[in-house]
Amino acid sequence: MSWLQPSGNKAEIGGAEDDLMRSLCTLLGVLTLLFMSPLTGAAHAQTGDPLDRAISALKGKFAEKSSVLFSRKTRQGFGSDATLTVVYGKHRFAANAGVRASDVAEVSTMGDEPVHFRMINIGRDTYTQGTWADVPKGKKWLHWQDADGFLWSQNLVDALNPKFLRLISRNAEKTSAKGRYDGVSTTRYDGLAEVGLLGSRQAGIYYGTKDGDWAGGRIKWKLWLGPDNLPRRFQAEIVHEPYGPEQRADTVRMNVLYRGWGTPVRIQAPSKNLVAEAG
Missing domain, CATH: 1.20.5 (Single alpha-helices involved in coiled-coils or other helix-helix interfaces)
Structure with a gap:
């Protein structure tokens, strides 16, 4: 039943x-x-944010105290007043600091007058030399201690900066565009970020929140990530809003290539007998 x-x-x-x-x-x-x-x-x-994996991959390289080689071209201004800057360098990372050491060679050209500059950062110590520097006889380098203008920081417009990636990730869009850089296939992300503050120092262009009369602007960017989610190329068009009605917006165009992730690099201070203390 x-x-x-x-x-x-x-x-x-x-x-x-x-x-x-x-x-x-x-x-x-x-x-x-x-x-x-x-x-x-x-x-x-x-x-989740589209660039979460890139942020995690970068932090992993920081924890490993790894390194990367890079080249960067920037163009600022318009027409004959534009300045072209070409940079070649290498970075070494640290877990909490991000970029802890770097060796950068730079040539800036405005018109027909190239200006050469080299900068070595190790921790909070900076060593510089350039065609503009007034160095005592017998010396080739100037030493600076805690000079923030030269030091990498976590408010730079830089694809190696996890905080910047977090900022731009909010409006990031994965595209169908492909490319091959550093010997690997890449995936491209595009986006636009608006910031309340933009400024420039030797270490690079920095951003922040609105501060008094300082002008902000917008950052239109493209980022290519490898299969390991590490940056291989970064492009940005950075527009500084004018400070007043009689001024015009200033535009910086930047193109950065990253290669040789994990390649051992040696970054060391110049010989002491060639170094003078900056005034």
Whole structure:
């Protein structure tokens, strides 16, 4: 006799129905865990910032005290007043500091007058030499201590800066454009970020929140990531808003290539007998 057929015992029937309901609830709970959990995880992954993996990959390189080689071209201004700057360098990382040491050679040209500059940073110590520098006889370098204008920091417009990547990730869009840089295939992300403050120092262009009369601007960018989620190329058009009605916006165009991730680099201070203390 089927359990669905009445037996004449109401208590028995009620008990069977209770057992059935408990079994169904248990089964539904198991099915929910099996089928809904992966979907929930996938939905959560899709709502994360697009550049999360790049940020994690960078922090991993910092923790490894790894290194990278780079080249950068920037063009600022318009027409004959434009300045072209070409930079070649190498960075060494530290877990908490990001870029802890760097060796950078730079040539800036405005018109026909190239200006050469070299800068070595190790921790908070900076060594500079250039065609503009007034160095005592017999010396080739100037030493600066805690000179923030020369030091890499976490407010630079730089694809090696996790905080900057977090800023631009909010509006990042993955594109179908591909490219091959540093010997690997890349995926490109594009976006636009508006900031309340833009400025420039020797270490690079920096951004921040609105500060008094300082003008902000916008950063239109493209970022190419390798299969390891590390930056291989970064382009930006950075527009400084004018300070007043009689001024015009200033534009900087930047193109950076990164290569040789993990390549051992040697960055050391110049010989002491060639160094003079900066005034």
